[in-house]
Amino acid sequence: MGPILAWCHRARERRRHRQTLYSFPHLPALFRQACKHVSKVGEDPFNPIIASRYQNLVPLTLLSFLKVLGPGQFRHALQLVASSIAFNAIPTGMHAFAPLCIFDTLYRRPCETALRRAQISSPVTSLEHIRSLVQNEMRLLHNYLGGSVEYYRDTLKRGWGPLRKPLSDTVCFGCLAQFPDRRLPCRHSFCEICFEVFGKRCTNQPYTFHILECMICLARFDGIKVHIQPPTAGARILTVDGGGIRGVVALTSLIRLEAAISHIVGVKLPIQEHFFDLAIGTSSGRRGYDSVHPGHTNRPALGSLIALRLFSQSWSVDECLRQFIRLANKTFRRRPYRTCVPILCHVIDYIYSFAADSQYSADGIEEALKEVFGAEQDMCRTDNNRTKVYRARCTSAAPWYFSPKTLTGLGTFQDGGLWQNNPTSIGLWEWPHVCPDAGEPDLVLSLGTGSALYTQLSIDRFPIRSPHPSRSNGPVRRNSFLLRAYRSYMYLLDGEPAWQRLLGGLPLRRRNRFYRLNINIPGREPSIDDTTEIPGLCENGPPIHALNATAWAMIASLFYFELERPPVYGQWVYTCEGQIRCRLGIGSRRLILEGLARQQARFVRCGEALSGGYVFTVRFTVIDLRAEVSIDLHAPHEGSRPIGGSPFTVHGLVQRQRLYCPFGSANHLKRGPQALLLVPPAKRQRGDPHGAGRAEP
Template sequence: MRSEQHTLWLEPYLRDKEVALQKTSRLGEILGQTHGEPSLILFVGKSSKSKALRYLATPLRSKRNGRHCGEIHLRLDAGAQSIQSRRPLLFADGPIPNVENNVRDTEQCSDLEPVSQNLQWAGDDLNGTLSNIYANLLSPFTDIVCLFLSDFGGLASIADFIALWLNNFSNRSLPPFCYPRLLIVVEDSTTTKSDKCWESRWKTKFSRLLRKKTTSPINKAFSYVGIHHLFTNDQIREEFCYLPLKDRLLNESDAVRFSRIEQRMHFVGKHFNAFFDYAYNHFIQNTGKHFNFIRASRLSNPVSPHFKRHLLNFVKQFQTAEEINGFALPVVASCILLDSFPPGMHGFDPVKIFQTLYQTSWRKAMEVFSRATRTAILPIEEVIGELYMTKFVTSREGFKQSHRHTVLSFKDTWKDIHSDSTCLMCLCRRPEYGLPCGHSFCGIDIQRFGTVLDNSPHRFTVQSCFLCSQDTQGAQFGFKPKTKGVNVLGIDGGGVRGVIPLQSLLLLEQKLKPYLPEFPVQDLFDVAFGTSSGGLIVMAMFLNGLPVTECVKVFENLSHKAFDRGFVSSNSIFSRLRELLISYFADSLYSAHNLEEALRTQFGDEVSLMDHSAATSRGAKVGITVTGVPNAELVFTNYNGVGSRLSGSGYRHVLSDDSSNRVRVWEAARCTSAAPWYFRPHHIDGVGTFQDGGLWRNNPIDIAISEARALWPTIVEPDVVLSLGTAMATALHDVQQPRGLWRSGFITRCLESFLSTMDGQKFYDLPNQWNRAAEEIKNRYFRLNTQLQGKTPALDDVSTMAPLKFETRKQYTKSKSLDELAERLISTLFYFELTSRPIRNRSHISCQGQILCIIGPGHKEDGKLLRLLNSLTEDGSKFYVAHRPLSGPINSPANIDPVTKLFRVKVELRIRDLDSLIPISLRIGSNKQSMSEGRNISASRFTVNGLLEAQGWNNPFGRADHGPTEPDDLTRLARECKGASKVAKRRFHGQNNNTPKRRRS
């Protein structure tokens, strides 16, 4: 917003007999058009103050007629060069606390576009609140507090005002010598020259008066008190009278700036604005705690809540002070520096950061050692300071490069240190990805230290282990784009009936074929869970990367091997009795030998769930349900249980704590397929004994959705949810079944009761299992299940696989639900991200963005993207933004980046506010459907606020993954301003801290 628009910044007022405080976006608007590190000067007074500001600052403009008492306005230095200056000078213009008449209705301030919150702790005391705003909200950001003697009516009234300030002051967020300076302006037309003695007399008089008002010393809130003589004379042009005051203000400001620069507490514009927003929220809440700049800088990127546990996991592997000093200390110090200084972070003192955020965890970790050992351990503050100076300040390495070099310097030591419960690269998170050497890393470190692959910002390759430097054979890792939603797949268990979901997937691939020929259907899903046979399918497709056609062959072959009884079975009572006796005495009807041999062949003997796989190369999260013996509801996953889950989820993850006891893929498959009666439970050394997950969740789709929310907490609902069943039976109630010992006996009833619990369709049909009440959410959920007449086939009846495949194809070949599902999946290949920050205009907010596609140069066949775009264009498909079509064909050459070859469609947005819902959809085949049937692209409908948060642009102090926090043009601007503090320091060098020198702006 330009400077000629309203200047109102803060205003306390009465609302419902309670003080409320409004804050407009004025500060951000000013700093958005300036460079460098701002200085704030607070003017408090009446007419004399306003007269001075007419010559020092840009004009005051309010959006209302007249000015209400209590308003604090914010203006820029009147000099035309201020916007381009490396030290923009800001003037806050506030009244003397005497605002009894400032009682208004909320309707009177509705045109201010403010953030307004009640101060429940303030009651109805407007004067006390205004003084509190000065003393505790504005003070940490202010260089000078300037008071005009004539406005207050005398020095005694100023002493009253400052005494109230000192009594209210509780914000010790800065060192005392960084506190603002107090400057009292004395207007006098008789005195032609002021000297040190003149100023000293006034200061002595003021100190004497202040001591009568309060016992608090002046240095409790101010670093210096000065008296400025403002000479007024009718024979001199009025604006010239204020030039000496301007010089004095600039020199006093330089003194404060120099002190804050020395303490690393002086901020660039975007940090200044962000800190003030945090301080405003802190002031509103009035928690009783001091505002802390270091803690505030980590509000959007907090220190891991598990850092203490991970630090303890690491240090307890060592026994002696020599090991700690020689290895652990440098590694921990480097990890702390890496976590403390992501790109964009303010350059705080690293030792103070440690003392504020990490010291408690370090002291707790040191308690595992004896007193003698602790005494011999070097102070970690010294190690942090030395590492900061040698690696960053002296060598000018970035913190990421410095950390990489530090840990690699111990590569031989790392070969004997492994952990699957703590990422040893950062000591902040649980690892998710295992490498061949046995080390494992979190996703953040894969993104920070990996190499971007094929120009795609979401795919990385790791050529060698970050710790021991062992070759990884080119392991690749994919990550979901931050503004993309998720598609979820769940496959029921059902023994040989697993051919039904496989046929459903084949039919889905056929529907997708005109647009995505030879595109693996599993690449359309971000999360996939399976139970029993469904688990085998999920692991084969996602972990091994097998196409569906190959999965069908593998599954049928495995079924024939697993369900080979070694004798001819029949329905006679003697055959059933033999099965019962075998199952009872052998603990299973079938030997596990054939099943295990087939699983080892398919998944490998030593491949673990954490190892690199086809799933990790594209970022898919895979899980299977199992049941612990004797009774526990558990899941195995390929991501080591990472994520944020609410307590009471009802199930637990089977976790790996060390590379030596990782769960191998074939064993996980063996556990989930160990259906009681058919196969005995499977025991994994050091982990536990497990059996079929269908005993507690044969339909795992709700687990898959729950895990998607745990992995990406900002996603409210998935884009597409596909649940695949393994047949549902239509009971023949009109046929009376004859009773008999075998047909309706106790054992048969128990077995049928167990099989009934494994009916995934019953679970899906239960009310309140899904958040599907809203119509716009219902159409995201799909359930494909083949309906059979009579009972469903037995889990081991391999003779029914061919008829089941035929029946499935018969029922779904012309299914409209498959058509809709295919269209929705195609639409979710596209997602939207911002390319500029929103700009507020008078009637709307505008911003720019782009529609992207997850198919890009990272896929093996370069023609897949072009084939998709050409097919969409040929049938008249179009993107719609807010129900308006985008011009031009989808396959336009302008939509392909000439360098990266990525798909990008530029979009201009005009919205009412940042929380307005924005729909972007894809109409596939415009001649076939109405606009109402357009399919939302991924994560649509979204808000600009949501996009800013997802893209990390609300993190002005940096992101954990070291990703961008602003558009490229703003990043360049920040780099241009990096030298601002050096300029201020050079200018002030040699000046006395208490004796101002006159200067011209």
């Protein structure tokens, strides 16, 4: 036994010297990755450093950072680059690989490319300097007793120096590895991961973080909260059709919807604060995020700005309606000569509008926007050419009504309704880019701005042409190709057919997530500039049954399910334990649960009511980690509505919550011992008394 022990000892020392002495659970995780590598890649050698990052890829926005550096700032910035790479390379729980091997494997090529594209005078020398600095930073980080987060926090506080002035919104200056999501009042922008790492987590809201100071300029804040999307909950998307003054229809629908929710739960919950993660609109609305107060935006604003007011300005829906009416009256002001020359006003109006390329002066809408939002509120992230709110009227520049808007460095813009008057499909496309890890949306609410009844419209849209044109001048002129083309084009601008086309392309299982509130307008739709129609439009509202169905769906979307720990495998099944959580704070949460109890609503899992009323802890077993499990909110006479993220699979929950991250995660979250998560084979094993693929009651 002596020689064998000696050989084992020497082998262990060699691995320790090469920093390849793996511990549990690193070794089984690498073994699993090695098996996958051999079965898929072929002859390429297995690299344990690359395999250790399969759950935490290497995003690096170094090029964006280097491009915004001024003269004389590059040398000082190299230390920050090295610290950022070290912090990204060694998350909490990562195996201690050799620092130079980590850099050469993961970061050398991105750094080399960034230095070359940034036109650094000596990229080779700078690269070797960064390599040396990274090696030193990794050693210091390993030896720092306070942990990697505290070490990097101290590095940020002392390292920025002359770079404390905001330089760009295209890179997170906290980690240099992500694109920023939100901007603090000091104008420094950070990604969600940095807010999660350096913020103070709220006790009763696990995805809300208090930001006490800026990590760069050390400016102190009071009352700033950052809300992060729960990983197991889906998106809630609000879209608003275009329509000029008919935007009051969408606001009226929101007011009635808010009242319906208040009637159900017994407490008023402002829609703009609790129910939507992304709002996007055309002409009467615009795109914004409800993730931080105030909201974050990065594209030019749209016309009358319903979504901007609700989510960026945090106005109430009632206040938004009042301001909308005032803005509409100010925007669509008649030119002075209209009252001076009554007989020829229409002729002069057409001539003047043709010459000016617009029917209304843009001064009215720009003055109104500056009055409401101020001229200095940024609406998009462009490094050196910030777009102001009053300039961002560009997508409300409807042809004939307003002239197009030209923004330096961005281009010329006109009404977005010409392309997508119902922007729901744009919202569905946009959300995965905003939150790449998000799954299917939990709720999509489309607000219409009124639609004419289709009986007469269908006759006008597809007329029967006379076989003898010379004998029927009236119908022929009415059905000329120009008028038919015009009617077809106006039909394309109608948001209702676009909604029907969208639903028709969705699988049946997803359609219960999509809701639309709209009203039917007798006769023809009002012109987008006819402010005299506003009072009549405000009197109408969506059907009561549509309001109630949407209200229950929105209430159900406030809840989501999370596992408390990884599932435990035994006796041929996985035992799972988790909680139904609520997005609201503890005070509002208690009130809404009391209101639901009065409505006799209950949570239901896979068709079976959960015992204990509103006890949030849920225990269940599944045979297959990929079997679907559903949790719904069921109310008498209203049916069931899925909660956020439902239906789900246990395997998906584990991945989204990162419960099994043997090599750490980007947020440097400390976890207990990582159990080896086993995935059962697809076929049923001998002796298994159950069939695979179904959840146990």
